[in-house]
Each structure stands twice: as C-alpha cells, then as structure tokens.
Amino acid sequence: MASIDIIREEDLQHGHDDHHDDHHDDHHGGDKYQSGFISTYIFSTDHKTIAKQFLITGMFWAIIGALMSLVFRLQLGFPEENMLWLKPLLGKWITVADGVGTLSPDFYYALVTMHGTILVFFVLTAGLSGTFSNLLIPLQIGARDMASGFLNMLSYWFFFLAGAIMFASLFLSTGPFAGGWTAYPPLSALPQAMDGSGAGMTLWGVSLVFFVVSVLLGGMNYITTVLNLRTKGMTMWRLPLTIWAFLVTAILGLLSFPVLVSAIFLLIFDRSLGTSFFLSEIFIQGQALENVGGSPILYQHLFWFLGHPEVYIIIVPAFGIVSEVMSVHARKPIFGYKAMVLSILAIAILAFIVWAHHMFMSGVNPFIANIFVLFTLIIAVPSAVKVFNWIATLWGGNIRFNTAMLFSIGFVSLFISGGLTGIFLGNSAIDIQLHDTYFVVAHFHIVMGIAAFFGMFAGVYHWFPRMFGRFMNETLGKIHFWGTMIGAYAIFWPMHYLGMAGVPRRYYQFGNFDAFAHFTAMNQFITVAAIIVFALQMVMVINFFYSIFKGKEQKELNPYDANTLEWTAPINTGHGNWPGAIPHVHRWAYDYSKGGRNIPQTEPLADGEQDMGNDHH
Amino acid sequence: MGTFFIIASLILIAVILLQIGKITELAGALRGEEDMQMRSNTFHAQFGMVFMIGFLVFVIVSFMYYKNSMLGYGPHTAASEHGVWIDNTFNVTMAVTGIVFFITHILLFWYAYKYRERTGHAATFYPHNNKLEMIWMGVPAIVMTFLVIGGLSVWNRTMGDVEEGMVVGEDYIEVEATGLQFQWILRHPGNDGKLGSRYYKNIDGVNPLGQIWSDEKNLDDIHPSELVLPVGVPVRVRIIANDVLHNFYLPHFRVKMDAVPGLPTYFVFTPTTTTDEYRQRLRDYPEWQQPIPDDEQGRQRWEAFEYELACAELCGKGHFSMKRIVKIVTPEEYSEWLAEQKSYYSTNIKGTEADTNEKEGVLSLEMPTEIEKEEVEVKDKELSKSI
Numbered sequence A: 001m002a003s004i005d006i007i008r009e010e011d012l013q014h015g016h017d018d019h020h021d022d023h024h025d026d027h028h029g030g031d032k033y034q035s036g037f038i039s040t041y042i043f044s045t046d047h048k049t050i051a052k053q054f055l056i057t058g059m060f061w062a063i064i065g066a067l068m069s070l071v072f073r074l075q076l077g078f079p080e081e082n083m084l085w086l087k088p089l090l091g092k093w094i095t096v097a098d099g100v101g102t103l104s105p106d107f108y109y110a111l112v113t114m115h116g117t118i119l120v121f122f123v124l125t126a127g128l129s130g131t132f133s134n135l136l137i138p139l140q141i142g143a144r145d146m147a148s149g150f151l152n153m154l155s156y157w158f159f160f161l162a163g164a165i166m167f168a169s170l171f172l173s174t175g176p177f178a179g180g181w182t183a184y185p186p187l188s189a190l191p192q193a194m195d196g197s198g199a200g201m202t203l204w205g206v207s208l209v210f211f212v213v214s215v216l217l218g219g220m221n222y223i224t225t226v227l228n229l230r231t232k233g234m235t236m237w238r239l240p241l242t243i244w245a246f247l248v249t250a251i252l253g254l255l256s257f258p259v260l261v262s263a264i265f266l267l268i269f270d271r272s273l274g275t276s277f278f279l280s281e282i283f284i285q286g287q288a289l290e291n292v293g294g295s296p297i298l299y300q301h302l303f304w305f306l307g308h309p310e311v312y313i314i315i316v317p318a319f320g321i322v323s324e325v326m327s328v329h330a331r332k333p334i335f336g337y338k339a340m341v342l343s344i345l346a347i348a349i350l351a352f353i354v355w356a357h358h359m360f361m362s363g364v365n366p367f368i369a370n371i372f373v374l375f376t377l378i379i380a381v382p383s384a385v386k387v388f389n390w391i392a393t394l395w396g397g398n399i400r401f402n403t404a405m406l407f408s409i410g411f412v413s414l415f416i417s418g419g420l421t422g423i424f425l426g427n428s429a430i431d432i433q434l435h436d437t438y439f440v441v442a443h444f445h446i447v448m449g450i451a452a453f454f455g456m457f458a459g460v461y462h463w464f465p466r467m468f469g470r471f472m473n474e475t476l477g478k479i480h481f482w483g484t485m486i487g488a489y490a491i492f493w494p495m496h497y498l499g500m501a502g503v504p505r506r507y508y509q510f511g512n513f514d515a516f517a518h519f520t521a522m523n524q525f526i527t528v529a530a531i532i533v534f535a536l537q538m539v540m541v542i543n544f545f546y547s548i549f550k551g552k553e554q555k556e557l558n559p560y561d562a563n564t565l566e567w568t569a570p571i572n573t574g575h576g577n578w579p580g581a582i583p584h585v586h587r588w589a590y591d592y593s594k595g596g597r598n599i600p601q602t603e604p605l606a607d608g609e610q611d612m613g614n615d616h617h
Numbered sequence B: 001m002g003t004f005f006i007i008a009s010l011i012l013i014a015v016i017l018l019q020i021g022k023i024t025e026l027a028g029a030l031r032g033e034e035d036m037q038m039r040s041n042t043f044h045a046q047f048g049m050v051f052m053i054g055f056l057v058f059v060i061v062s063f064m065y066y067k068n069s070m071l072g073y074g075p076h077t078a079a080s081e082h083g084v085w086i087d088n089t090f091n092v093t094m095a096v097t098g099i100v101f102f103i104t105h106i107l108l109f110w111y112a113y114k115y116r117e118r119t120g121h122a123a124t125f126y127p128h129n130n131k132l133e134m135i136w137m138g139v140p141a142i143v144m145t146f147l148v149i150g151g152l153s154v155w156n157r158t159m160g161d162v163e164e165g166m167v168v169g170e171d172y173i174e175v176e177a178t179g180l181q182f183q184w185i186l187r188h189p190g191n192d193g194k195l196g197s198r199y200y201k202n203i204d205g206v207n208p209l210g211q212i213w214s215d216e217k218n219l220d221d222i223h224p225s226e227l228v229l230p231v232g233v234p235v236r237v238r239i240i241a242n243d244v245l246h247n248f249y250l251p252h253f254r255v256k257m258d259a260v261p262g263l264p265t266y267f268v269f270t271p272t273t274t275t276d277e278y279r280q281r282l283r284d285y286p287e288w289q290q291p292i293p294d295d296e297q298g299r300q301r302w303e304a305f306e307y308e309l310a311c312a313e314l315c316g317k318g319h320f321s322m323k324r325i326v327k328i329v330t331p332e333e334y335s336e337w338l339a340e341q342k343s344y345y346s347t348n349i350k351g352t353e354a355d356t357n358e359k360e361g362v363l364s365l366e367m368p369t370e371i372e373k374e375e376v377e378v379k380d381k382e383l384s385k386s387i
C-alpha cells in the first residue's frame, strides 16, 4: 500500500503566521493516490468515503435487525395467529401442525439475540460512531484525513468481516446464537444447553472478536487524529462538542472492548478446551460435567465491564451530534460548553465503575451493591446537567425547525424519559422488582435505542449535504420525525407498565402464567405500532437513497450559516478535504448570534474580543 | 393475497410520499424559501406543543388505566414484609422523577415553541451562567443522596441472611429451589426442618437433586409440587441450578434471585398475606369479578388466583414455561399439609436399587462411608456468595 501521506506542503507552513493561503492549487482537489473505482469507492482510505460505508452498512443492519424484531413482535402480539406465510422465508423455524404455522421458541430466542447483538454493536456502535467520527473528525478539526487512512480502511473491513460472519451464522442448521446478546454462560458455553449454543455461538464469538478489532483500529485513529492533527489555533477548548464526544467515545471503546475479547476467549476455552472459568458442578442432558470451581458470575463482571461503557459508547456520540445541531439551528451557543465537556468526561469516568448494577440479582454479595448504587445514581447528576443545558440552549434562541433540529429536540425528550427510569433501576432495592422485566426493556430502548437513533438521524439529515452535496427532502423528513417520535413512545412507553406488573423479559409467550397473561391488548397495540414505525423508517431509507441522486442541490458552501470548519471545504470535496491550505482557527465553535451574526471559527478575534473557548471566568 | 395487498399499498404510499415531498419543495420555490421556512417553523413548533400535551395526557391516562394491574397498586400491594418497603421506595422515586419529567418536558417544548424563528426575531447570545449551572447540578445531587440512602437502607435490610442465632426449623423455615431446564424442583426439609446435603454427580433419573442418602437429614426431605409456606414466618430459600442460570422469581413477594450452578444463593423473606387473603383483596375489583371462560366450576377470576413462581433469567427455549404454584396458608393449614406429605426418599428411593442405605433389606442409618463424608462436608460448607 503506497503511503497515504496526504499532508501537503502547504500544511507544513503551520509554524508561520502567514496563513493567508498562498495556495498553489494546480492539481485538482482529489487524491492523487486514488484513481480507480475500487480504490475510490471500495478500498478507499478517504475518511468521507469510509464514513459513508459505515453508514450504509449500518443502515443495512438496522433494517435486518428491525425486521427480526417485527417477527418476534408478531409472536408476542398475536401468538395464536397462523405464521405459515413466513414459512417461505424462515423454513423449518416455522413448525407446522394441522396447517397452522408456529414460530419455534428456539428461533424466537435466536431472533431476539440477533436483534440485540446487531442493533447494539453493528448499528449503534459501528453505524453511529463509525459514520460520524469518520466524517466529522478530520473536517471539523481541520485535517486532511485520519492519522492513518490505511488503518481506518481496515477498521471498516474488519467490521464488514464481523458482519459477514454473523450473517453466515443465520443460515446454520442449528441456527444462530440464541442465548441473549449478553451471552451468559453456562447457556452460551454448553452446546447441549440450546441449539444456538453450538456453531451459532462459535460464530457469534468470532464475529465479535473481529468487531472489536474494528473498534480498536477506528478508536486509535480517532484519538490520534484529534490529539495530533488539529489545525493551527484549534485548541482543545475550541473543539466542537461533536469532537469531544467522539474522542471520549473512542477512549471508552479502547479501554473496555478488550475486556469483552478476554471474556469471549475464556468462553471459547471453556467451550473447546475443557477449562472451567465459568463452569462448575453442572448436570445437563443426563450427564454430570467434570468442570468444578468456575464461576458464571465472573463472566458477567467481564461482560458488563464492557457492557456498561458500551451503552455510553452508543449514546455519547449522540450527545455530541445533538449539541452541535441544536446550537446551529437555535442560532445560539450551546449553553455551558465547558459543563457539557466536563459532564461527558464525568459520565465516561463513572461509566467504568457502575457495571455491577446489571448484576444486583445475580448472586453477588449484596454488600457490593452499596458501592454500585452510589456510583450509578451519581451518573444522574452530569446527565441532568446535560439535559438542563440543552433546554437552556433553546431558551432565547431563534429556532429553525428543520428535520435535524426536530430530531435533536426529540432526543432530549427521550433522554429525559429513559434517564429517569435509570434512577429506578440503579436503586438496587427497586431493581429487585424490576430486574429482567419489561421495565428494563422500556428503559434501555428509550434511553439508548431510540435516543441514539435520534442522534443518528439528526446527524444524517444535518450533514447529508456534507456527504452528498444534496439535501434530503424536508417534508418526508418531518413525516419521518413525527411518526417516529409518536410511534416510538407508543411502542416503548406501555412496556413500563408491563414491567411494573412484573412481566419478565425474554418470554416467548405469556400465557403460561396467570400473572403475566392479561396484557393481550397492550401487546397487540405494541406490535401494530412497531409495524407502523418500521414503515416510517422505510420513508427515511427511500428519502436517503432518492436524495443522493435527486435531492435538492447544495448551492451555498455553508447552508446553515454554521461556524465550524466542515462548511469551509468545497461541496463534494475530494480526498484531502481542502484544495488549498487548511483553514486556521481563531475562536471557539459557538459564536452564534454574537453581536447579531454567526462568526465562523476561521474569523480572527476583533480587538479586545474575548474568546469563550480560551478564557476563564 | 393479503401479503401482496400490503406490499402493494406500501409501495403506493412510498410513491405518494415522494410526490408530496417534491410538491412541497416546488411550492417552497414558488412562495419563497424564507416564507415557507417561517410557516414551517410555526407549524412544527405548535405541533410540538400539541405533542407535548398529548404525550403528558397519555402518560397520566394510561397510567391510571393500568394502575390496578401493576405491582404495588390497587390489589397488588406486596404480599411480603420487605415488599412493602420496596413499593414505598418505588413510589418515592416515582414522585421525584415524575416531577422532573413533567417540568422538563413542558420547558423543552414550550421554549422550542416560544423561541421559534420568526421574521424580525433574533437569538440572544447567552453562552453560560455558572451560578445557574451550579444550582442545577446541586439540586439533583442532593435529591440523589436521599434516594441512595433510602434505597440502600431498604436493600440492606432486605438482602441480609437470617439473623445470627435464629434456628432453622424453629425461627425460620429453610426450603430449596433448584432450577433446571425447564422446571423448578422444590425441596422442603420435612419434620427435622433441615435440608440434607447433595452432590451434583449423584444426580440421575431417580435422584434429580443428587441427594446423598446416607445423610439422615435427607430422609425426610419432601419434593412438593407446590411451594407451600405458612404466613408470617421468615423463609430462607436456598436457590441453586443444575444446568444453566435461572432466576427464582416471585412477583407478588418482590423476590428475585439468580440460580447459579455451583454457587448456592439465597433470599430471605416473610410472607404476610395468605393466598386466601390476596383473593379477598382481588374480589373488590370488577375486572377480577369476571367469570373465567370455560371454567368447570364456574368461578370468577379472583377465586382462581394463585401466587406463581417464575424464571427470570434466560435459560433456553423453555424459559417462559417454568411455573410452580405458591401457596401461603395459615400455620394450622401448614401443619396439616406437612403431615400429609411423604418424603421423597420413602416414596421413590427406599428399597430400590438407588438406595445406598439399603443393606440386606434392612434400613441402616450407618455413618456415611469415607468418600461420601467428604462430599457431605464439601457441600455443607455452603459456598458463601462470592463476589
């Protein structure tokens, strides 16, 4: 691979003060190392192309994952219904008796497990952070590309490989892994415990190991790029909040994902080498196993040491995107920029010391809970600061209601709703009642699932012109927004009530228990709402692909009158981003409506003008 | 046919939507972008208010509608001592978060509406206010402190083991629940009040728990099909699993604890409401006075109510079906019930090949052999909860 060193001569003048570009722009804006179709669109090292690859792959997985949820929602809403019509698609997973097709429980659990794994890792980690870290880090800090374009390309292709392996596992005769996205042993360790715990589990583990490689390659790159390749004048306190968010996300990933790999490796050892890390005194399928001394709880510690930071890996990029989009379209500085940065940092640090709140009822020493309850509820404080600051950003604004802004406002609503239920769950006493019920399902879908999607949508609608030089259709966008906003609450809000009634999650049907059987109408309502919301996402997908080719063209360089650097590069710019010299930065990113106008970061400070990014008061 | 119809109409809708999108774009070009943008701002800001009000009303109405089905409300106040504390903690948290939920939602959508873009209107440059930020950091911190203290005091009172000095069989009852794919096997200690020891390698078709028959304590242990307990007496449930993780879950008693192979856990609770009393509570609610469809005895729903034991940790394809009935009875009924029970040993083991105590047709209660003794000791140490 030829060196992808695209730092140009012009950039080396950073030391000098004469940044008024004297650019000798005789070669065109594109990358001289990229010419063929393959190197431009497939094995590209251009961060903008890689961002699009992450986004479109993420969309593919989102559709697959959502379709899976529709199938299991049909089972939950209409368990008596004939599912024969799904037989052509699902084959033997639909069992037929007397001409009536039924979804097999094995496959129900496989669907739930795949849905969770796909959405958490492939869509909301790779699809969200992969897309926007890639697109925005170089463009907003003023860099020609990532520190290593090559590793960046590898990051995408490892993600692709992970996806391909997971996809292949769907076609195994024993089915994909079916023991829940958390893959607790012994269920995940013993092939005889469940069909999916055979080859399906092996592929699940292998796929996730490759996925972690992807996350680490990407993360190292993002961190290095943010720390080393900022343009002249771009101090840390002048970074847009998006960049802070991506930086912190990458650090979280770098520190926590390796622990998942270690858990998966130990699991694989237990499965194939006869070790007993997680197994002890097991009698299964008529046979007593030799393993003694291991602890399934050890796995849970390892898993959640990743698992909890992971939920913040998902939501922190959305924090950044929403802050940025909200500030641009409210034409106001984000309220309390430093508090926003510090709260992200506080949340990130706390994220590493709360993992056992997922394990209050798993047999750990109850004393331990005292520490984890304390730290968990402390997280509510920086979270509350963020919410109040977003609301304060709206106060006194001049808000332009486009789709991106609507999704940002919707995000805040979802983050409030889901964050508040976290306060119930984080309180171990209440968690006795709520753990592993639908209340938890409601909590994390609202605060993480839907909220992170809203962050992603805000980003896609907002930066679509930066990616494709065209706009997405606003009318369809707003239909998409309102439908999803109402629909998502319609799906997940009632689940709180199910949980408060004690209905456990991960149940194939509720009819076996009198206590859980009385919510048929609600379950049907949820399923119907889910189908409608899915259809609305198709509106977005159609809008997306239609607009790539036919959307309204971007004519102005800076269509939103924003201050950040990504809008200084030409429309549809090639590899290297700026044809001439990289712009320099003189102020923070949020001088919106200052003295009546939005002042871009490239504009030098006036005499006696204070820069909010650098002063302390 | 139905499927085809659905797909066709979806495509049609997609085409229509694209046309709508185009038309509004064209209209925008005709009327002037600026004008369109202002109209659109007002429309969506107003719609935001409508949404907010609708959402908050929906929240209240739906909560009221489902209130009596939810644990802690209506007839479903907890049937155990600690359950009441948990319900109280829940309600305190609900009050606090409910207030925050309403205030923040009203402000969010109200400000969005009030500060919508209009011609001739401009934004205020207002980047921060440290005092304000300290306040809205400090207040949640104080509130959280109270929630943590309240919650943990309930937690520590609930999760403790039986108190030092309490005697099993006298001051409290110890029973055992073993989770396996896909059922719960319950074990009651019998008259001696003590559960006998077990070893997982002894498990086989006739000895599903691997009980060690040379341990005298095992001989009167019962495997009841329902969990029958007297009201008002503390129960220590020993919870364990044979194969994979399960979770011992009694929703009405607010009891939940993982069953872990190789690592016995426990939950101590005191039932306060007999099954009959709970039925009487339900009787006051119209939805429970409905007749049960196809019931042979023609009962109403409240008459057939039973407490249930469920599994709350994914354990395989039959996870959703691990049910046992739980009966809380008066102490007299309990004694009667106990007197009727036969030990598992006497009905299934005694005199069969599996009986390790059987020597030439005579029941011998000799000391266990050396190897068995070791096993007994290992098990008796009762692996304490690990971290």
Ligand code: HEM
Residues within 6 Å of the ligand: A182, A311, A312, A314, A315, A357, A358, A376, A377, A379, A380, A383, A418, A419, A420, A421, A422, A423, A425, A426, A427, A431, A434, A435, A436, A440, A443, A444, A447, A448, A449
């Ligand atoms: C105020 C902040 C939050 C608190 C106090 C909190 C607390 C908790 C607790 C205690 C649980 C475990 C519940 C149980 O299994 O019984 C939980 C589950 C979960 N939370 Fe949160 N949470 C908060 C915010 C978030 C955020 C921001 C996200 C993601 C963006 C998130 C994602 C999740 C997920 C995915 C689960 C379920 C995992 C599973 O069991 O499959 N939470 N939360």
Ligand SMILES: [Cu+2]
Residues within 6 Å of the ligand: A307, A308, A311, A354, A355, A357, A358
């Ligand atoms: Cu967590």
Ligand SMILES: [Cu+2]
Residues within 6 Å of the ligand: B245, B246, B247, B311, B312, B313, B314, B315, B316, B318, B319, B320, B322
């Ligand atoms: Cu189970």
